[in-house]
Amino acid sequence: MSQFERLSGLIAAPFTPMKGDGSVNLDAIGPYADFLVSQGVAGAFICGTTGEGFSLTVKERQKVAETWVEASGGRLKIIVHVGHNCQADAVTLAGHAQRCGADAVASIAPTFYKPCCVDDLVDFFVPVAAAAPQIPFYYYNMPSMSGVSLPADKFLELGGKKIHTLQGLKFTHNDLMEMNRCLHLEGCRFEVLHGFDEILICGLALGAKAGVGSTYNYAGKIYGALMDAFESGDIAKARELQLYSVDIVGIIVKYGGGVRGGKAIMNLLGIECGECRLPINRFSADEYRNLKADLEAIDFFNRIK
Numbered sequence: 001m002s003q004f005e006r007l008s009g010l011i012a013a014p015f016t017p018m019k020g021d022g023s024v025n026l027d028a029i030g031p032y033a034d035f036l037v038s039q040g041v042a043g044a045f046i047c048g049t050t051g052e053g054f055s056l057t058v059k060e061r062q063k064v065a066e067t068w069v070e071a072s073g074g075r076l077k078i079i080v081h082v083g084h085n086c087q088a089d090a091v092t093l094a095g096h097a098q099r100c101g102a103d104a105v106a107s108i109a110p111t112f113y114k115p116c117c118v119d120d121l122v123d124f125f126v127p128v129a130a131a132a133p134q135i136p137f138y139y140y141n142m143p144s145m146s147g148v149s150l151p152a153d154k155f156l157e158l159g160g161k162k163i164h165t166l167q168g169l170k171f172t173h174n175d176l177m178e179m180n181r182c183l184h185l186e187g188c189r190f191e192v193l194h195g196f197d198e199i200l201i202c203g204l205a206l207g208a209k210a211g212v213g214s215t216y217n218y219a220g221k222i223y224g225a226l227m228d229a230f231e232s233g234d235i236a237k238a239r240e241l242q243l244y245s246v247d248i249v250g251i252i253v254k255y256g257g258g259v260r261g262g263k264a265i266m267n268l269l270g271i272e273c274g275e276c277r278l279p280i281n282r283f284s285a286d287e288y289r290n291l292k293a294d295l296e297a298i299d300f301f302n303r304i305k
Helices: 026-039 058-072 087-099 118-130 152-162 176-183 197-206 216-232 235-254 258-268 285-297
Strands: 009-012 043-046 077-081 104-108 137-141 166-171 191-194 210-213
Touching: 009 216, 026 058, 026 216, 043 058, 058 077, 058 087, 077 087, 087 104, 087 118, 104 118, 118 137, 118 152, 137 152, 152 166, 152 176, 166 176, 176 191, 176 197, 191 197, 197 210, 197 216, 197 235, 210 216, 216 235, 216 258, 235 258, 235 285, 258 285
Parallel strands: 009 043, 009 210, 043 077, 077 104, 104 137, 137 166, 166 191, 191 210
Antiparallel strands: none
């Protein structure tokens, strides 16, 4: 069994704040961290999909990691996504994450030249995890973005033998049968972080104890109440809250998805996140007005308090 403490609760996947000129706004991270704490989340998974990690330079990602660790002040578990198509850059990012005080590192699979088998994926990650030997490593399994659809349970089986800090994976996939196998593999050896906000209740039913998601940035209290209801046996309440989250996600999809629409929601809430980097286009004034109206129609601004 791993020597590392397991995560529990909600882990938000923060957006990377940007200035008007497109540069990273590090000054906005402090207030952002305070807001996440007020939402009741347990941690932050930074520089991942939601954080536009692949649109940032290595130096920018390092500064973002340093700033989140400092801003959290130990109030949030900081998981740094270090995934990169260049293995050497992923190694650099992992080593830096450990040195700056991050609690864990995670990596998605290479997304351009893709591993053709589990062995190749594990071998790609071995030196990445080894660069941060004192903190846990998670495989970020997200086939819809990476294009890598290798069996996650087989990755854990082989990875557990070759990656000494392998703690588990972030499972952002809707194959719940595969997720179930991962959760109960080798006597529940590995941690599985549920990665689909809109079906969190399904992961809880299978035994997941923590979730990572973009909507936890602004609806953490909704999902916290969902988890509490599930744990107390009030399944009807948990279902109602999950269905409400589906309404939120439906609106986000209307405005370009979790990164673009979600970043706009944060701006509406007064958390300065700016716009996305190209190729994700800017939010127009009309879109902001329409987004606000759509959210008001489901009483979003009151229900998230």
